[in-house]
Amino acid sequence: MKKLWSSIASRAAALLEVKSLVTLALTGVMCALIFCTEIDGEALALFSGVYGSVITYFFTRKAA
Numbered sequence: 001m002k003k004l005w006s007s008i009a010s011r012a013a014a015l016l017e018v019k020s021l022v023t024l025a026l027t028g029v030m031c032a033l034i035f036c037t038e039i040d041g042e043a044l045a046l047f048s049g050v051y052g053s054v055i056t057y058f059f060t061r062k063a064a
Contacts (some may be wrong), residue, residue, distance in 0.1 A: 014063040022054065023058060026051050026054060026055070
């Protein structure tokens with residue numbers, strides 16, 4: 001049981017990394033734009049491009 005809590009704590013701490021915070025923030029904004037507002041198609045396309053670029057960068061780069 002102690003090992004389980006240790007594992008949960010380490011995973012929770014990993015969520016506080018910068019890439020995770022940026023990813024969660026961008027995902028939240030993307031969902032809000034899609035579902036909560038009426039947004040111009042051009043603005044959505046621009047944000048989608050930026051969102052895709054950031055997500056690709058963070059999840060394809062190698063750990064230093």
